[in-house]
Amino acid sequence: MLQRVNELRGIKEGLLSELKTSQTIAAELRCRVVDAERKLLEKEFEEFKGSLERVCKAYRDVGYQSGLKDRYSYSSQGMKRKETLLYNSKANKQLAKLDKEFGEKTPALLAKIIDNPLMSLDELKSLLTLAGPSSPKSLTREDSP
DSSP states (O other), X not given: OXXXXXXXXXXXHHHHHHHHHHHHHHHHHHHHHHHHHHHHHHHHHHHHHHHHHHHHHHHHHHHHHHXXXXXXXXXXXXXXXXXXXXXXXXXXXXXXXXXXXXXXXXXXXHHHHHHOTTOOHHHHHXXXXXXXXXXXXXXXXXXXX
16 A cells, blocks of 8 residues: 555656646747747837838828929919918927827837737727827727717
């Protein structure tokens, strides 16, 4: 009987050792998967950032062209810049303020996403603030007031 108990203890120790080995392997695999996902997200973010920059530049270029056409048209009618319908003396200050706010918020948001790459869409939405009342519809969430 004592021999059987010792034999079962030996089997138990062997199984515990195998379990620890399996847990170690599982933890290493989990770390590798998380690291691979992080690298993939970083690569996708870089691609997204590049695309976003190209789109912003294209919008800027279209805006320049539209502004040049409008200015030429208004000038030919004898109108001064401040007399035009779209003149906004506060536009440069507003853009600088929004750019600064965006720059301050973005790194913190990206750090949170990188720290938790598997966060749900609801968690991500909770990190974002609603766009302001003068923002284009494309920047506001549907549930905003």
